[in-house]
Amino acid sequence: MPYDPSAFPPFAVTVDLVVLTVRRHALCALAIRRGEPPFQGRWALPGGFVRADEDLSQAAARELVEETGLCAHDPSVPAQDNGAHLEQLATYGDPKRDPRMRVVSVAHLALAPDLPAPRAGGDASNARWAPVEELLQQGGYGRDGEPVAPLAFDHAQILSDGVERARSKIEYSSLATAFCPSEFTVGELRRVYEAVWGVALDPRNFHRKVTGTPGFLVPTGGTTTRQGGRPAQLFRAGGATLLNPPMLRPEV
Amino acid sequence: MPYDPSAFPPFAVTVDLVVLTVRRHALCALAIRRGEPPFQGRWALPGGFVRADEDLSQAAARELVEETGLCAHDPSVPAQDNGAHLEQLATYGDPKRDPRMRVVSVAHLALAPDLPAPRAGGDASNARWAPVEELLQQGGYGRDGEPVAPLAFDHAQILSDGVERARSKIEYSSLATAFCPSEFTVGELRRVYEAVWGVALDPRNFHRKVTGTPGFLVPTGGTTTRQGGRPAQLFRAGGATLLNPPMLRPEV
DNA sequence: GATCATAGTCGTCTTCCTGACGATAAACAC
DNA sequence: GTGTTTATCGTCAGGAAGACGACTATGATC
Numbered sequence: 001m002p003y004d005p006s007a008f009p010p011f012a013v014t015v016d017l018v019v020l021t022v023r024r025h026a027l028c029a030l031a032i033r034r035g036e037p038p039f040q041g042r043w044a045l046p047g048g049f050v051r052a053d054e055d056l057s058q059a060a061a062r063e064l065v066e067e068t069g070l071c072a073h074d075p076s077v078p079a080q081d082n083g084a085h086l087e088q089l090a091t092y093g094d095p096k097r098d099p100r101m102r103v104v105s106v107a108h109l110a111l112a113p114d115l116p117a118p119r120a121g122g123d124a125s126n127a128r129w130a131p132v133e134e135l136l137q138q139g140g141y142g143r144d145g146e147p148v149a150p151l152a153f154d155h156a157q158i159l160s161d162g163v164e165r166a167r168s169k170i171e172y173s174s175l176a177t178a179f180c181p182s183e184f185t186v187g188e189l190r191r192v193y194e195a196v197w198g199v200a201l202d203p204r205n206f207h208r209k210v211t212g213t214p215g216f217l218v219p220t221g222g223t224t225t226r227q228g229g230r231p232a233q234l235f236r237a238g239g240a241t242l243l244n245p246p247m248l249r250p251e252v
Numbered sequence: 253m254p255y256d257p258s259a260f261p262p263f264a265v266t267v268d269l270v271v272l273t274v275r276r277h278a279l280c281a282l283a284i285r286r287g288e289p290p291f292q293g294r295w296a297l298p299g300g301f302v303r304a305d306e307d308l309s310q311a312a313a314r315e316l317v318e319e320t321g322l323c324a325h326d327p328s329v330p331a332q333d334n335g336a337h338l339e340q341l342a343t344y345g346d347p348k349r350d351p352r353m354r355v356v357s358v359a360h361l362a363l364a365p366d367l368p369a370p371r372a373g374g375d376a377s378n379a380r381w382a383p384v385e386e387l388l389q390q391g392g393y394g395r396d397g398e399p400v401a402p403l404a405f406d407h408a409q410i411l412s413d414g415v416e417r418a419r420s421k422i423e424y425s426s427l428a429t430a431f432c433p434s435e436f437t438v439g440e441l442r443r444v445y446e447a448v449w450g451v452a453l454d455p456r457n458f459h460r461k462v463t464g465t466p467g468f469l470v471p472t473g474g475t476t477t478r479q480g481g482r483p484a485q486l487f488r489a490g491g492a493t494l495l496n497p498p499m500l501r502p503e504v
Numbered sequence: 505g506a507t508c509a510t511a512g513t514c515g516t517c518t519t520c521c522t523g524a525c526g527a528t529a530a531a532c533a534c
Numbered sequence: 535g536t537g538t539t540t541a542t543c544g545t546c547a548g549g550a551a552g553a554c555g556a557c558t559a560t561g562a563t564c
Binding site: 505506507510511512514516517518519520522523524526527528529530531532534 | 535537538540541542543545546552553554555556557558560563
Binding site: 185204208225233 | 538539540541542544
């Protein structure tokens with residue numbers, strides 16, 4: 001109510017990014033090693049300050065380009081190019097989430113096809129794709145036996161929320177295609193679902209479901225045999241964004 | 253990346269509230285008349301600055317109490333009392349959304365049972381429940397023939413997003429019970445769905461669906477005849493929060 | 505009190521979707 | 535050719551939902 005512009009508490013506003021992709025049958029997120037305190041040397045989500053003249057989605061798109069080279073994909077433009085899907089996730093503003101000052105972070109979720117290794121400011125050793133389970137386990141040991149420190153700040157919570165959003169959203173939308181290259185097979189799309197959900201799906205029922213949903217997939221006419229076995233039809237994402245009825249995630 | 257606390261652009265952070273309820277078979281939102289520029293005299297969503305030591309959800313709960321007297325309801329506590337459901341909606345940060353300065357607003361969505369008339373700072377004429385269609389139509393005429401000005405700032409967009417969230421969320425969650433008093437009948441719950449979706453539902457199929465979903469409704473043993481007709485069983489909300497399979501919104 | 509209107513509740517039938525799973529097809533490796 | 539892998543088509547049973555008939559229990563009206 002008291003809309004007095006001169007009497008507001010000072011806030012910093014940042015964007016943090018949950019960038020997800022599927023690599024080697026696992027759901028992976030982009031992590032950046034922090035180069036300065038606090039949490040120096042710990043892994044964190046990419047992010048940065050929102051500039052004074054920048055919209056939140058612009059800031060998120062800019063950070064995405066800086067960290068991955070990915071061009072953000074406007075959801076209102078259905079033309080599926082090399083861009084990643086980008087949407088706002090949630091905002092985190094606990095007064096103590098940054099030990100130095102009051103920082104409100106508007107987290108965004110980006111979904112991208114499998115990419116070459118990332119670079120963070122040109123330094124590849126300070127950026128990596130890591131399986132989300134590895135990033136989320138607190139104080140355990142990673143795949144290489146190295147001890148794993150939890151993510152900096154509240155980034156474990158943000159990552160967890162982003163993963164949950166992605167898991168639920170591919171149920172009722174065609175968003176899983178954002179993890180695929182522009183042309184893909186039904187089997188590749190199925191492996192995306194299996195990696196994101198961490199379950200095995202019946203190939204026959206999956207095939208029936210996705211090819212039977214109007215507007216989900218458009219055949220390109222080509223075939224490929226890059227997965228081995230019988231050649232598979234190639235598809236690209238159709239115009240439909242909402243799946244009705246949804247793809248059902250198996251129980252337990 | 254440049255996490256320099258001294259070199260951040262100055263932001264103000266506010267919370268805005270989309271408070272929804274069902275009155276007279278219509279989905280209504282709480283609107284407050286602005287007492288000062290900009291947009292003086294125009295209707296707006298309730299909201300205010302986030303205080304320096306306050307979490308975002310705390311700020312939203314505080315605003316909700318100030319504007320409606322409603323106690324916010326922690327989603328992790330299933331005990332359904334007189335509290336309203338409160339959840340974060342989205343964050344709006346266009347650089348020009350407030351003409352005076354850079355304001356980032358974290359919008360929240362509140363769902364409440366039908367309430368007595370609201371008071372805004374004790375002044376009842378500056379607060380009202382208005383059907384959402386009335387608030388969202390741009391430059392038309394209201395139910396009383398008075399010309400309707402659009403909501404202040406980007407509040408029409410925020411309200412629209414909040415309504416869409418509510419409409420989709422009652423499909424797959426038991427959130428519609430947040431619009432009902434603590435004890436309610438199946439018919440009253442059905443009228444909530446009908447008001448929020450703006451459609452007519454078959455009373456028999458609806459009854460089968462909600463009483464057949466385990467954990468959705470718990471009979472209290474009592475009956476009521478407050479709607480006229482044959483007395484109806486009274487229920488209270490069960491522990492289930494997710495509806496599986498969901499309640500299907502009729503097409504078109 | 506009989507009749508009517510209103511709302512609630514129980515069933516039935518058909519249709520659609522899904523899960524389980526058999527069978528065939530087309531590539532590659534040996 | 536034989537075996538392996540992946541893709542694709544088909545069949546069948548069970549469950550859920552839409553359409554809708556039938557019955558019940560109140561209050562209102564004549």
